Amino acid sequence: MQRYFIASKQFGDNRVTITDDDAHHLTRVMRAEIGDKCICTDGLDREALVKIVAIEKGIVEAEIIERLPMTAEPAVNVWIAQSLPKGDKLELVIQKGTEIGAVGFIPFVSERTVVQYDAKKEAKRVERWGKIAKEAAEQAHRNRIPAIDSVRSFKQLLSLVSEFDAAWICYEQEEGTTFRSLVRESLKNKAAKLLIIVGPEGGFTTGEVEAATAAGVKSVSLGRRILRTETAAMVGLTCILYESGEMGDSFE
């Protein structure tokens, strides 16, 4: 069934109001009519099955038929910090990361970042990334839209590391530390907020890896096959959620 994230103020005790793009999608793309049902959530603590009772001037009114439990969010919160990749690869990372179960994304600029970072264009890009996250969250039946942080410098990113229970930087030259052992150890120690840091196409410099290590980040390899930058985050995220029992392990 079609799902929409709506603002908290649109979520009443007995009714919800669906507006703007969502109302357009519901009435024009899905051709919904009075009496049809969909699911609405405020992405915080309310989710409900609703039935359309009025469609007027691009606004849909629907009554709440049944409150629904919010059970599609992973118990472990994984954030992805991705050095701005070329082209529309960050969109792929956000879309796939949202489907798989990331709770937030931190785009950042590092030494070998090739794309020109343009502060003027940032608002528009963050808006677009947010839209992709919203649509992917709706499609994946998530209860929450992942957060998209503003674009950070590598130094700013490292200053955020202390907010996480564990942080890992993907480094293809790492040969000592094993990713799986670290994931298992962290989950065993009840780590609930994790960060995966992925570099740009050209990878991180030795200096960056050293700075990250000094900030408490563990350098890890994701195996003997070299993953493209946009693939590394999806793979790391999948491994962590699989280990925590989120990829088809139980349905309690």
Add this chain to the structure above:
Amino acid sequence: MQRYFIASKQFGDNRVTITDDDAHHLTRVMRAEIGDKCICTDGLDREALVKIVAIEKGIVEAEIIERLPMTAEPAVNVWIAQSLPKGDKLELVIQKGTEIGAVGFIPFVSERTVVQYDAKKEAKRVERWGKIAKEAAEQAHRNRIPAIDSVRSFKQLLSLVSEFDAAWICYEQEEGTTFRSLVRESLKNKAAKLLIIVGPEGGFTTGEVEAATAAGVKSVSLGRRILRTETAAMVGLTCILYESGEMGDSFE
């Protein structure tokens, strides 16, 4: 270092010959000159570090400096059977699946496959898919190019299931069977050739899932978040290889 898959006949005892697209890439894109090095592999049992000794008429001759061990292939062989998705999504599945470590792909047509299957265009598409697999394998430092099977019917696909130690069909309505338990059980039983079957955008019909089950395929869910068709294969593959210790577990 740049890597190229070359035909066995181009791989001599002391020398290799690099031709066609690879020679063009090496000399024009990478601007390699005499004395420069690269890695060549025949994708079967030979891989070597080579040094360019001659470049003439688009053909590169290089002498073998050192034979290299072929250690980047996973011990567990995972095949992905993907119902033809819309647009260029199969290209994404092949590219990412190759990076992650799939050994082969079987495209197939099922009841809800939307794209028109055109036998006339098949040769061209299979050629394009093969090129994507080759480039992704080179980039990921794999020793072997994954196989791309010809497009099958769902019935033909099910007739291949007996060649695998275990086969799983992704079914979002499955609530009983847990994917992780099945993966663990199979690997414990030394399963070495595994198949993941993924449906088209609209999913499988109940009849198809029943037919698959009758053919020995286990129906599985990949978790509470609904994955897009092109995401399911990557995630399932990652989970299996992670469980088998291939995603950053050991470097022996």
